[in-house]
Amino acid sequence: MAEPNNTDSALGHLRVIELGDIPASYAARQLADLGADVIKVEPPTGDPSRLLAPFAGNIVDRERSLTFMHANTNKRSIALDLANGSDREVLVKLLQSAQLLIEATPLGGLEKHGFSDEKFRNDFPHLVIVSITPFGRTGPYRHYKGSDAIANATGGFLFGQGDDNKGQCTAPSHLAYQMAGTMAAMLSLAGVRHARETGAGQRIDMSLQEALTFCNSSSVARYTRENRFERRPGGKAYGGAGTNIYRCRDGRYVHFTTNMPHMWKEFAQNWMTDKCLAGPEWENPRYRDQHSAEVAKAFAEFIGQFDADDFANQAQARHLAAAPLNTIGQFVNCEQNRERQWLQEIDHPVIGKYKAPGAPMRLSLTPMRVRRPAPLLDQHRKEILAELANATFKPAVTRERARDREPMLQGLRMADLTQQYAGPLGTELLAYYGMEILKIETGTIPSKEREAAVHACMNRGKLGCTLNLRNPQGKELFKQMVAKSDVVVDNFSSGVVERLGFSFDVLQKINPGIVQAVMPGWGLTGPLKSWVAWGWQLLAYTGIMRLWGYPDSPMETRCKIAWPDRVGSVTMAMGVLAALEYKARTGQGQFIEGGMLEAQGAMMGPAILDYTVNGNEWDAMGYREILGECYAPYGVYPCAGEDNWIIIACASDEEWRAMAGLVGSWAADAKFATKEGRKQHRDDLDKKLSEWTRKNTPKQAFRLLQEAGTAAGVPSSGEDLFHDIHLRARGHIVETEAQPWGKITHHGLPALPSLSKADAARPAPWIGANNDEVFGKILGLSKEQIAELQAQEAIK
Numbered sequence: 085m086a087e088p089n090n091t092d093s094a095l096g097h098l099r100v101i102e103l104g105d106i107p108a109s110y111a112a113r114q115l116a117d118l119g120a121d122v123i124k125v126e127p128p129t130g131d132p133s134r135l136l137a138p139f140a141g142n143i144v145d146r147e148r149s150l151t152f153m154h155a156n157t158n159k160r161s162i163a164l165d166l167a168n169g170s171d172r173e174v175l176v177k178l179l180q181s182a183q184l185l186i187e188a189t190p191l192g193g194l195e196k197h198g199f200s201d202e203k204f205r206n207d208f209p210h211l212v213i214v215s216i217t218p219f220g221r222t223g224p225y226r227h228y229k230g231s232d233a234i235a236n237a238t239g240g241f242l243f244g245q246g247d248d249n250k251g252q253c254t255a256p257s258h259l260a261y262q263m264a265g266t267m268a269a270m271l272s273l274a275g276v277r278h279a280r281e282t283g284a285g286q287r288i289d290m291s292l293q294e295a296l297t298f299c300n301s302s303s304v305a306r307y308t309r310e311n312r313f314e315r316r317p318g319g320k321a322y323g324g325a326g327t328n329i330y331r332c333r334d335g336r337y338v339h340f341t342t343n344m345p346h347m348w349k350e351f352a353q354n355w356m357t358d359k360c361l362a363g364p365e366w367e368n369p370r371y372r373d374q375h376s377a378e379v380a381k382a383f384a385e386f387i388g389q390f391d392a393d394d395f396a397n398q399a400q401a402r403h404l405a406a407a408p409l410n411t412i413g414q415f416v417n418c419e420q421n422r423e424r425q426w427l428q429e430i431d432h433p434v435i436g437k438y439k440a441p442g443a444p445m446r447l448s449l450t451p452m453r454v455r456r457p458a459p460l461l462d463q464h465r466k467e468i469l470a471e472l473a474n475a476t477f478k479p480a481v482t483r484e485r486a487r488d489r490e491p492m493l494q495g496l497r498m499a500d501l502t503q504q505y506a507g508p509l510g511t512e513l514l515a516y517y518g519m520e521i522l523k524i525e526t527g528t529i530p531s532k533e534r535e536a537a538v539h540a541c542m543n544r545g546k547l548g549c550t551l552n553l554r555n556p557q558g559k560e561l562f563k564q565m566v567a568k569s570d571v572v573v574d575n576f577s578s579g580v581v582e583r584l585g586f587s588f589d590v591l592q593k594i595n596p597g598i599v600q601a602v603m604p605g606w607g608l609t610g611p612l613k614s615w616v617a618w619g620w621q622l623l624a625y626t627g628i629m630r631l632w633g634y635p636d637s638p639m640e641t642r643c644k645i646a647w648p649d650r651v652g653s654v655t656m657a658m659g660v661l662a663a664l665e666y667k668a669r670t671g672q673g674q675f676i677e678g679g680m681l682e683a684q685g686a687m688m689g690p691a692i693l694d695y696t697v698n699g700n701e702w703d704a705m706g707y708r709e710i711l712g713e714c715y716a717p718y719g720v721y722p723c724a725g726e727d728n729w730i731i732i733a734c735a736s737d738e739e740w741r742a743m744a745g746l747v748g749s750w751a752a753d754a755k756f757a758t759k760e761g762r763k764q765h766r767d768d769l770d771k772k773l774s775e776w777t778r779k780n781t782p783k784q785a786f787r788l789l790q791e792a793g794t795a796a797g798v799p800s801s802g803e804d805l806f807h808d809i810h811l812r813a814r815g816h817i818v819e820t821e822a823q824p825w826g827k828i829t830h831h832g833l834p835a836l837p838s839l840s841k842a843d844a845a846r847p848a849p850w851i852g853a854n855n856d857e858v859f860g861k862i863l864g865l866s867k868e869q870i871a872e873l874q875a876q877e878a879i880k
Contacts, residue, residue, distance in 0.1 A: 093119020239296025491518020619646025
């Protein structure tokens with residue numbers, strides 16, 4: 085293994101083989117930045133993503149793609165033609181030398197070259213295989229094609245967002261692929277741990293649709309429990325009356341929310357000069373929702389008196405959640421990034437030195453860092469072949485078949501202090517795959533929040549306990565938990581955990597192997613460290629909110645989903661497992677700062693690189709986005725019925741010919757024969773294609789296009805997901821039953837291990853439901869001791 089780095093990298097002991105499309109690239113890049121030796125196996129013509137825009141210097145060349153550079157730092161490249169026997173033998177040796185294969189090849193793509201499931205089981209029993217496909221390896225849609233936009237649509241993310249006068253708008257910057265890639269990296273580490281413990285490799289089947297359905301979280305649960313059927317809000321509030329985008333005096337915009345009681349009072353009663361919203365009736369959120377137009381008018385008039393930065397600064401000084409809708413350049417050059425030295429310089433052999441996004445999180449002992457730029461095609465062939473020629477492959481660990489079915493994370497325990505959305509989603513992901521999660525709550529949170537479907541959805545599989553961390557005896561109980569745990573995680577604001585007396589120095593003295601992960605919105609340092617952060621403000625500040633929409637739609641209609649909450653949660657889960665890999669080798673725990681601003685910023689790579697390298701600053705482009713230039717036709721098209729749509733992403737002339745026979749004789753026009761021709765005549769193409777799609781329901785168009793061989797997807801609501809025949813065939817729709825919620829239907833696992841048990845159908849606990857088990861069985865307290873601590877309000 086070249087450049088072994090076992091001392092200051094979390095994954096310096098791992099070799100990873102990467103094969104296939106760009107979702108695998110994003111997954112393997114995370115592991116490479118954590119220190120793994122990632123060998124990228126490309127076809128002789130190169131990974132197709134080498135020809136994805138944007139290009140350095142705007143020169144189309146396979147060594148100048150900035151999207152490729154973003155997805156492939158720290159890797160080595162070897163080109164293999166798997167139709168060639170000698171090259172297949174090289175791949176065999178690579179797989180023998182590795183612990184992990186991450187592949188995103190079409191279903192059957194490896195099998196046709198002799199790499200069947202049986203061959204993997206017999207010849208590489210140690211190997212963990214993470215397979216990423218659009219719809220998974222089983223089910224009626226298993227052979228269907230996909231794209232980043234289709235994953236977002238079929239996973240439910242696009243249905244309730246954006247301009248309500250247009251079709252759903254795709255997310256920018258490959259956000260779906262990158263989210264799924266981060267989740268695949270996390271699952272890879274879970275699989276590696278299981279293989280080390282049991283001697284058994286396995287395949288983990290990840291469907292991009294299901295990965296995004298998981299991140300979409302509670303849409304199925306809200307549909308089944310609360311009968312909520314969300315439509316796009318357009319320019320209206322989203323997340324409660326007043327939570328919206330507002331134009332400021334200087335022509336810029338801010339996102340602002342007052343969705344907590346103390347925030348509403350501070351803004352409406354203390355700050356606003358017009359006291360039209362100061363009456364006690366306005367303190368009721370339901371009343372505000374019923375009079376949302378009055379709220380919107382008053383907010384807009386007041387906020388419009390300020391420049392954007394001035395309003396955000398004054399609001400934050402009052403502990404109110406506000407942030408400007410930055411451009412990419414404003415985010416890149418902001419003082420927060422400068423002070424934290426987040427951007428990193430990379431020196432590439434073709435384009436030279438450039439500034440790139442920094443790490444999505446900061447590990448105290450094993451920082452993520454760029455050790456080498458993205459590779460040139462076949463750059464490392466000689467050194468890789470030399471290593472294989474001299475390698476002695478160790479026999480696999482003796483397999484304990486009795487343990488094959490153990491959950492991948494069995495035996496690990498986490499003390500979970502996270503609240504709301506960011507955090508609980510990530511700890512639930514770990515619970516699915518076997519980590520024991522002690523969900524620590526306090527009885528002071530209103531029960532209505534817990535009764536919501538979202539709480540029941542995001543806390544499945546956890547043990548619920550109550551603890552008063554401001555009580556001296558409660559603090560001691562928490563320290564006992566730390567002594568018996570592997571991980572502690574919180575998503576408090578900067579400084580809160582230290583004020584409670586639980587800094588890493590304190591926890592490490594209790595348990596030297598503890599991994600502590602914190603999730604401050606803006607980071608622990610920098611001028612914004614004390615700012616209030618909801619996912620909306622982070623989305624605005626990083627520039628994504630501004631990009632996620634159509635150029636001719638009002639700014640107020642930009643996407644308002646709290647995407648950074650999802651990013652931060654999954655990134656935290658990945659970081660925790662990477663730190664535990666390091667602990668398994670060294671016995672050392674470490675501290676993880678998972679600032680969600682940087683986690684989200686790290687996913688803006690293509691847009692940031694186009695700015696730092698070329699000086700191009702992206703703005704909202706809808707389906708004319710730069711990363712969509714590889715498709716034609718590409719967009720969202722109207723279908724029969726009200727507000728019904730289909731997304732089409734035609735990647736090649738072959739796919740076009742396949743769909744041309746469906747859509748009408750006009751498709752035979754020579755001007756549409758090539759991708760360049762279709763892009764040149766896009767307006768005419770979209771108009772004619774819309775005439776065909778309007779004759780079909782979304783599901784009809786989806787089936788017809790996919791069966792013909794063209795990628796398409798339906799923007800799905802919670803109701804659509806609930807009834808999805810493919811998700812049900814894969815067991816992805818599950819039901820829980822527990823009080824006070826009763827029966828609720830949810831999304832299921834984001835990926836399916838072939839051996840290990842995994843479970844998304846264990847219900848969420850009600851507050852304190854597992855106090856006896858946590859304090860009695862785990863901490864070893866007697867019933868009398870527990871009763872006394874309850875009387876002292878330590879357990880509360």
